Amino acid sequence: MKRFVLCGLVCAACLASRGASAFPDIVAFDMNDRLTTGFFNVVGDFTVGQRTFSDEFLLSGTTSITDNPGFNTFGEGAEDLPFGGEPLPADTALEWDWLPMKIDGVVSNLFYWDGLDSVEFGMPPAGHAMALRDKDEVDHPVFATPDLVTGGIINETDGDGLLHEHRDWAVADLSTPNAPADGIYFGALRNRMHNLDNSKPFFVLFSTNGTPAALLADAQAWADTVVDDLTVDFSADFNGDLTVDAADLAILETGFGTVGGAALQQAGDATWDDEISVKDFLELQRQFGSDIAGTVGASSPPPAAAISTVPEPGCGVLIALATGLWGARRPGRSPRA
Numbered sequence: 001m002k003r004f005v006l007c008g009l010v011c012a013a014c015l016a017s018r019g020a021s022a023f024p025d026i027v028a029f030d031m032n033d034r035l036t037t038g039f040f041n042v043v044g045d046f047t048v049g050q051r052t053f054s055d056e057f058l059l060s061g062t063t064s065i066t067d068n069p070g071f072n073t074f075g076e077g078a079e080d081l082p083f084g085g086e087p088l089p090a091d092t093a094l095e096w097d098w099l100p101m102k103i104d105g106v107v108s109n110l111f112y113w114d115g116l117d118s119v120e121f122g123m124p125p126a127g128h129a130m131a132l133r134d135k136d137e138v139d140h141p142v143f144a145t146p147d148l149v150t151g152g153i154i155n156e157t158d159g160d161g162l163l164h165e166h167r168d169w170a171v172a173d174l175s176t177p178n179a180p181a182d183g184i185y186f187g188a189l190r191n192r193m194h195n196l197d198n199s200k201p202f203f204v205l206f207s208t209n210g211t212p213a214a215l216l217a218d219a220q221a222w223a224d225t226v227v228d229d230l231t232v233d234f235s236a237d238f239n240g241d242l243t244v245d246a247a248d249l250a251i252l253e254t255g256f257g258t259v260g261g262a263a264l265q266q267a268g269d270a271t272w273d274d275e276i277s278v279k280d281f282l283e284l285q286r287q288f289g290s291d292i293a294g295t296v297g298a299s300s301p302p303p304a305a306a307i308s309t310v311p312e313p314g315c316g317v318l319i320a321l322a323t324g325l326w327g328a329r330r331p332g333r334s335p336r337a
Helices: 002-018 213-225 246-255 278-287 316-322
Strands: 025-031 034-040 046-048 052-056 058-060 063-066 071-073 093-099 101-103 106-108 111-113 128-133 139-142 149-156 169-173 184-192 202-207
Touching: 034 184, 052 213, 128 184, 139 149, 169 202, 184 213, 202 213, 246 278
Parallel strands: 025 071, 052 202
Antiparallel strands: 025 034, 034 046, 058 063, 063 169, 093 149, 093 184, 101 106, 111 184, 128 139, 128 169, 184 202
């Protein structure tokens, strides 16, 4: 009980210090049969298409943890639904995957910046991992590998297509009993939902509570400038494995001739024109063989381009993870509409 009260006071103080515009949620809706993300916060501010989100971890035991950003959707009749947007399907699971990114020639599903000098993301310290917890209280981690990692279910929408959930995000040093290294942790995700095309990649940045808030703002500002270079979104990658290959050709051949709402990108529509035709064969041919390793990727800014110069000093574990390695959880916050 004492731990719960203390954490509640910390959370309340954190909210008061950061203002009502804090706690940005990831809002998802249907735009032309594709999941689309935006920014939504506790006072109702909304931005279509935002793809970077950030928050500060609080330390719980030896795990850095937060339940922000949360996940929101627009239900039937929502006044904030953007022009051309539609509510998500009712009674349907909203899911996610972790995606690899490419920065300075390195491909990884988790990056880290220690906050020293200008923004420069590289590999996290050995043993560090980041996870998002699903609706069944199962953690889905990434370990700074070059792999796409299948996530889980955030939750199902209700009968009006509405969903509002806050799941735990966490970073831990699995190799020692110590708290994770101070700095900023950076991951990429996409949303999935049955009968809709996957969302564009979106990105989360988390600072430890020993890292100045200005550095998190610097990191997010940099990420905003390279958002389309960080990972891949090949229109001819119909099966979503981040590679355009023979498996995608087989999907296109199966869907060839489909028109209208059933002509989803995942069914073979590489040109996003609601028709699976020879144009899509030509687009697949152009992209054939593409993967993230062959892309240019994002580059760290040169030192002179640094936005801020505030300095801050500084596999048995896999089995442990499967049995609940993250330890203490952050007490849940009350839902925010």
